[in-house]
Amino acid sequence: MLQICIDMNLFQYGMIAAGIVGVWCLFWSNHFYNMAIHDLKRKDKPKGKWTSRILEESKGRQIDNADSFIRTRLSDARQGGTQIGRLQQVENVVLCMCVVLFALAGYGVIQYHYEMYVLWQHGLLAGSIASALVMLRFCLNQSEKEERLVDGWRDYYQNTIVRDMNLVKGRARERAQPETFPATDQERANIKKIKEKRAEQHSRTEEQITQIEKGIREAAASDSRFAGVLTPDEEKLFREVIREYLN
Numbered sequence: 001m002l003q004i005c006i007d008m009n010l011f012q013y014g015m016i017a018a019g020i021v022g023v024w025c026l027f028w029s030n031h032f033y034n035m036a037i038h039d040l041k042r043k044d045k046p047k048g049k050w051t052s053r054i055l056e057e058s059k060g061r062q063i064d065n066a067d068s069f070i071r072t073r074l075s076d077a078r079q080g081g082t083q084i085g086r087l088q089q090v091e092n093v094v095l096c097m098c099v100v101l102f103a104l105a106g107y108g109v110i111q112y113h114y115e116m117y118v119l120w121q122h123g124l125l126a127g128s129i130a131s132a133l134v135m136l137r138f139c140l141n142q143s144e145k146e147e148r149l150v151d152g153w154r155d156y157y158q159n160t161i162v163r164d165m166n167l168v169k170g171r172a173r174e175r176a177q178p179e180t181f182p183a184t185d186q187e188r189a190n191i192k193k194i195k196e197k198r199a200e201q202h203s204r205t206e207e208q209i210t211q212i213e214k215g216i217r218e219a220a221a222s223d224s225r226f227a228g229v230l231t232p233d234e235e236k237l238f239r240e241v242i243r244e245y246l247n
């Protein structure tokens with residue numbers, strides 16, 4: 001069986017197929033992380049289904065442990081019809097497959113006394129595919145992108161909590177001062193009536209003060225010995241005393 005696989009280059013084809021599957025998994029997982037990171041800047045109009053689902057699930061909820069919440073949703077995220085966690089597992093399986101296929105090919109070469117160049121062919125192919133996958137994973141740096149996602153959502157939820165707390169405090173302060181911050185039409189109508197009543201009362205008070213002052217001035221006519229007895233400041237103080245008395 002090993003001899004047939006070596007003669008038909010099945011081990012080499014298997015390594016190539018594994019490498020293609022590994023690149024496919026890397027592409028989709030990296031595409032997911034890039035889209036999720038871009039959606040951090042456009043949460044009002046996200047393009048990714050994962051971000052939209054996160055916003056929908058967290059709407060109206062208080063997320064106490066944002067890190068755990070996001071990491072759990074990342075493990076359930078899907079891209080290309082497959083979960084992100086499973087895509088990453090397949091990448092590791094591909095590397096193991098290259099090692100296993102090379103080991104089988106090496107055993108067959110030694111067992112059936114093939115030329116050493118056959119072993120080198122399998123070794124170079126397996127090493128090239130494994131090295132390419134490792135380099136791609138290193139360049140794409142998906143672990144760092146995952147941390148960026150977690151940090152970005154943590155900041156978002158922390159700011160949301162602070163904003164909600166300030167909103168609640170502001171509403172409580174407004175409800176404690178309904179005359180300053182009316183919330184309903186009935187309160188606005190009551191405040192309007194109170195203002196109109198105060199304005200009317202103020203106008204009536206000023207009118208009474210004016211009448212009293214006019215009577216005093218008539219009593220202290222120019223031919224009276226009380227004429228000019230009050231200075232302007234004393235007249236102002238006198239009006240204040242009358243206003244306090246009427247109120």
